[in-house]
Amino acid sequence: MTRNAKIIVTIALMLGMALAALDTTIVGTAMPSIVGKLGGITLYSWVFSAYLLTSTTTVPIYGKLADLYGRKPLFLFGSIVFLIGSIASGFSQTMVQLIIFRAIQGLGAGAVQPIVLTIIGDIFALKERARVQGLFSGVWGLSSIVGPALGGLIVDHSSWRWVFFINVPFGVLSAIMLMFALKEQVERKKHQLDYIGTLTLSGGIVALLFAVLQGGTSWSWASWQSISLFAISILLLGWFLYEERRAAEPILPLDLFKNRIIVISSIGGVVLGTIMFGITSYVPLFMQGVKGGSATDAGIILGPLLLAWPIAATVSGKVVLSYGYRITALVGTGLTLIGMGIVVAFTPQVGLPMIIVAMVLIGAGLGFSSSAYILSVQNAVPWSLRGVATASTQFFRTIGGTVGVAIMGSILNVQMALHFTPIFAHYQQVLQHLPKGISPANVLLTPDVRSSLASGLLNQLQVALSQSLFWVYLLLFVMAVIGLVAMFWLPGGRADQYMYKAEPEADAAAEAQASSDMVMPHMG
Structure with missing residues (x-):
């Protein structure tokens, strides 16, 4: 592949990655306005859940199909479905329609991120890939930060529908660039689909x-x-x-998990997803509910994490090349554990500098870890399995995050009932004067109600929420410990020692054919 073609493909993939990351954060900011226009607040959570369900379940399927039929057609298909879902979501007239179209959008999104990472693995040698992964992590982090602010600007100065329509020109540009710049020739043979x-x-x-x-x-x-x-x-x-x-031809070959690198990286993916989703969900709640910050403050506090992640991911590429997967993953999980230790110690009196330090440490730790997992898995399999192997790491990360956040939500609900009920039992008159539709659990998150509370009651509620969140953070701390311990089972030594080596003749010929079809530089 020529240098110019590689640059164009890289830009196209960065646009695709940016859209996938942006869409996970931009919609949240617009949802209150969407509910105000369409109604259906009881269906609020399903706007997110429908997208999550379809985008998660299709990841391993797209990964396998990309190995069978090539990366480009699956990426283009996913992009088209994503854009159709985006356009339809923008034209939604009811909440039910929006949920259906978000599910369609998720069907497309399930292809984009894992196949982006797979194509990176195809067109870049290990040394180049270690650097490029950091660049893509930077795109993801920046898009995640920009999302909430962009969503707010669109809602404030235009129609909420443009939150979905904005995907269209960039998605079309990404697809066109990839269509013409990426050349691949997949062996055509009859497949037995699973x-x-x-x-x-x-x-x-x-x-x-x-x-x-x-x-x-x-x-x-x-x-x-x-x-x-x-x-x-x-x-x-x-x-x-x-x-x-x-x-x-299994959709998820179980033989993959005979490889220790893939097993440990999958465990790491579950831990990473749980911590990532947990921190981004429950630290803003601490910032707004316990510290009394605004919704904007709650979003901004994640900025240090989302900036530290891509910086660490870029550095980790060099560490992987010099010291191998184990050292890189141990550094990442160690930093994450230290950051989580600080978060567990959060009280209503904690200062902003300490919160920022915790976010930087966790972001840096996740950046180191994520690069080690992706690079190790891609390097451990042949071209014909790289798509499904890469997709499996994304799959386990998302499953870990989804299940983890649900468990954390249950823990928080139980703890809040335990701590809030005795307090409100002494302030019955406060409950009677709450505005209609405001539950006791949301008192700290509603600025007008919060400002009307007596200082004594407010302080008690802040302590109660902090104590409730402690158990959520403790779960994340335990997950960080599990992640650190698991990384000792990653093989030590330099990364190039664990590069996939094709088995006798048939596999060697297949790998060579795939490499020449992609015009790939030799890895190693």
């Missing part, structure tokens, strides 16, 4: 995510709905594992 594996995996994950997203909110964890969904999930995922051992 339909049963695809359906059982999708159904099992949908049931699991539906159970954890709705459990403890729409119904109790011990209800027949939760028990049924968990049972269905276990049954379908068990069937999936059975089928994958029999399928000619």
Whole structure:
């Protein structure tokens, strides 16, 4: 591949990555205005859940299809579906329509991020890739920071519909650039698609995510709905594992997990996803509810984390090349653990500098770790499995985050009931004068109500919320410990020692053919 073509492909992939990252944060800012126009506040969470369900369940499927039919057609297909969903979301007339179209948008988004990372693995040698991964992490971090602010500007100065329409010109540009600049020639042969594996995996994950997203909110964890969904999930995922051992071309080859690097990186992905989703969900809550900051303050406090991440990811590429995966991952998980230790110690009296230090440490730790996981997995498999292997790391990260946040939400609800109930029992008159529609749990997050509270009551509620969040942060701290311990099982030594080496003749020929088709530089 020529240098100019590689630059164009890189820009196209950066645009795709930016759109995927932007869409996860920009919609949240616009949702209050959307609800104000369309109504349906009871369906609020499903605007996010529908997108999450479809984008998560399709990741391993797209990864496998990218290995069978090539990266480019799957990326273009995902981009088109994402843009169709974006346009339809912008034209939504009801909340139900918006939820349906967000689900379609998620179907496309499930292809974009893992295939972006897979193409990076294809067109760059290991040394180049270590640097480029940091660049893409920077795009992701910057887009995540810009998202909330951009969403606010659009809503304040235009229609909320442009939150979705803004995706269109950039998505079209990304697709066109990739269409003409990326040349790949995949061997055409008849494939036996793993339909049963695809359906059982999708159904099992949908049931699991539906159970954890709705459990403890729409119904109790011990209800027949939760028990049924968990049972269905276990049954379908068990069937999936059975089928994958029999399928000619499994959607998620279980042999991948005979490789220690992939197993440990997958565990690391679950830990990383749980901490990433947990911190971005519950530190802003601390900032706004306990420290009394505004919604803007709550969003800005994540800035140090999202800036430290890409910087650390860039540096970690050099560390991987010089010292290997284990050292890099241990540095990352160690920094994350220290940062989480500070967060666990948060009290209403904690100063802003200490919060910033914690965010920087966690961001730097996640940046080091994420690069080590992606590079190690991509380097451990042949071209023909790189798509599904890369997708699996993204899959485990998202599953970890989704399930983790649901568990954290349940913990927080239990703790808030435990701490808030005795306080309000002594202030019955306050409950009677709360504005209609404001629950006691939201008192600290509603500026007008908050400012009307007596200082004694306000202080008690702040301490109660801080004590409730402590148990959430403690769970994240325990996950960070698990992540650090697991990384000792990553192989030591230089990264190039663990580069995939093709097996005798047939595999060697296939790898050579794939490399020449992609005009890839030799890795190593």
